[in-house]
Amino acid sequence: MKSHLKFLPEHTMQLRLLTAALLLSSTALYAQTVEVSKAWVRATVPGQQATGAFMHITSRNGGKLVGVSSPAAGVMEVHQMKMEGDVMKMRAAPVLDLPAGQTVQLKPGGYHVMMMDLKQPMEKGSHVPLTLHLQDAKGLDSTLELSVPVRTLAPSATASPADAQSGHGAHKH
Numbered sequence: 001m002k003s004h005l006k007f008l009p010e011h012t013m014q015l016r017l018l019t020a021a022l023l024l025s026s027t028a029l030y031a032q033t034v035e036v037s038k039a040w041v042r043a044t045v046p047g048q049q050a051t052g053a054f055m056h057i058t059s060r061n062g063g064k065l066v067g068v069s070s071p072a073a074g075v076m077e078v079h080q081m082k083m084e085g086d087v088m089k090m091r092a093a094p095v096l097d098l099p100a101g102q103t104v105q106l107k108p109g110g111y112h113v114m115m116m117d118l119k120q121p122m123e124k125g126s127h128v129p130l131t132l133h134l135q136d137a138k139g140l141d142s143t144l145e146l147s148v149p150v151r152t153l154a155p156s157a158t159a160s161p162a163d164a165q166s167g168h169g170a171h172k173h
Contacts, residue, residue, distance in 0.1 A: 033060040034098070034134055034144055040151045041115065042108075043124040051122050053113035053130060053148060054106050062100030066141070067133035074117030076130075081109055098134075107154070122150045 039055035057065065068076045081090045088109075096111060098104055106112045113130070115122075122128065132144040 034058070034063070034132070035060075036132070036144065036146060038155050039130075039146060039148045040155060041122055041128045041130075041148050043150050043152045044118065044122040046121060048121070049118050050114060050116040051118065052108065053115055053128070054108065054154065055113075055146075055148070056103050056105050057098060057132075058101070058103045059098035059134075060101060061136065063098045063134055063136045065096040065098060065104075065132060066094075066135050068113050069131045069133065070115065070129055072119055072122070072128045073115040074119070075114075077114045077116070078106075078111065079114045080111050124150055124152055126150045 035058045037056045037058075039053070041053045042051045044051050053068070065078060068078060070076055078093045078096050079090050080093045081088055083089075092114075093111065096104065104111070115128075127147045127149055130146045130148050132146065134142050134144060136142070
């Protein structure tokens with residue numbers, strides 16, 4: 001009986017490790033169904049403490065953007081801008097729905113990522129690490145790591161293929 005008791009904790013540990021590995025791989029699979037294109041961060045001027053990040057997000061199977069983080073900013077929030085009467089209003093959006101197969105545009109004057117309490121100026125030509133925090137329809141969380149170029153203007157429709165692809169991320173397990 002002693003040998004059986006010694007085997008049980010080892011078996012339990014192996015089962016826990018296998019379960020953790022399966023959860024991580026399913027999370028990575030969800031992140032791979034989310035594509036990001038036309039990502040960019042607006043360049044700042046000296047002393048500016050906030051800027052915006054913009055991108056197109058397409059989720060093949062649907063889900064939600066539940067947060068964004070970056071070591072470049074102390075506070076990151078998804079915001080929505082919209083006209084209410086004659087006044088443009090901006091509000092934090094704690095969750096952004098990503099309908100299956102539809103591209104959600106984060107752009108100036110609409111949904112966008114606010115980067116506040118910047119740790120350094122956002123200089124044109126540099127890149128900023130961003131992490132998208134995603135959730136699939138079943139509630140499984142995943143992250144998508146991006147390296148986003150800093151620009152003064154949005155990528156144009158006539159941008160080169162390399163420009164159009166900038167911002168695509170590597171998936172974090």
